[in-house]
Every structure is written in C-alpha cells, then in structure tokens.
Amino acid sequence: MTLSDEKRQELIRVASQARTRAYAPYSNYQVGAALLTKNGETFTGVNVENAAYSDTICAERSAVFSAVSAGAREFDAIAIVTRNGGAPCGSCRQVLSEFGLDIEVLQADEGENLLQQSTVKDLLPGAFLSQDLLE
Numbered sequence: 001m002t003l004s005d006e007k008r009q010e011l012i013r014v015a016s017q018a019r020t021r022a023y024a025p026y027s028n029y030q031v032g033a034a035l036l037t038k039n040g041e042t043f044t045g046v047n048v049e050n051a052a053y054s055d056t057i058c059a060e061r062s063a064v065f066s067a068v069s070a071g072a073r074e075f076d077a078i079a080i081v082t083r084n085g086g087a088p089c090g091s092c093r094q095v096l097s098e099f100g101l102d103i104e105v106l107q108a109d110e111g112e113n114l115l116q117q118s119t120v121k122d123l124l125p126g127a128f129l130s131q132d133l134l135e
C-alpha cells in the first residue's frame, strides 16, 4: 500500500525516537528503524553493538526480528534514521527482501528529513529468494 506523506513522517519520527536507544559505543553511529506492518502496527529496532564487533546487529534487522517474533510478517514500509540518512547495509536489504520486494524504504537524517525514498526491490535487484531454493 502507498503511504501518505503524513504517515511517512510519522514513521520517521518513531524511528528517530527509537534511535535514542541505540547501543553504539564503538562506532558512535546510532541507527533507529521503524517497521510498519500492513495492519498498522509499528515495530522498532536499533543497532546493538558488541565488543566482539562482528556480533553487532543492525537496527533494520532488529526491527524485522522483533516484528516476526511477535507474529507480524507483512510490511508496508521501514523508516531508518541516522545522523546523515545513511543507506541500509546489504545484509539488511537481504533480510527485508524475504518479506517483500515492494516494502518502502525511507532514509532520514537526525533532523527527521526524508533524504531517500526507495523500495527493497530498488535497493537489492536480484535478491536471493525462497524460489531460488527450488531445483
């Protein structure tokens, strides 16, 4: 479903609030994400870093895992807030692709300005999908 501009801005606000809870003592690059389900629920996620750096989890995947853990699997959009409107990493694109190529991806900066609007399909052409496992 296509979102209204008001709904997009609201999702960015929720992601921005979540971002205050990011745990990023090593990179100091705080990321907040807000994932909107098709029935109007919102799940948030933040990056959670670790002294063993590679054990860090990104905000977007935190949000997806939180939603799926609560039983939600159908999503319309994800807002991602960073200080500069940075892009979602490849692993997060792949994880999002599992749940829909048409999910809207909104990248915003710390001023809650929407800098980039795209879809998972735009960001990850040729995603590895469940049908690739057949034959």
Ligand code: THU
Pocket: 024, 027, 029, 031, 046, 047, 048, 049, 056, 057, 058, 059, 060, 087, 088, 089, 092
């Ligand atoms: N990070 C995210 O949370 N999402 C992304 O898509 C890109 C990177 C986090 C991981 C790490 O805690 C910090 O940003 C710097 O890479």
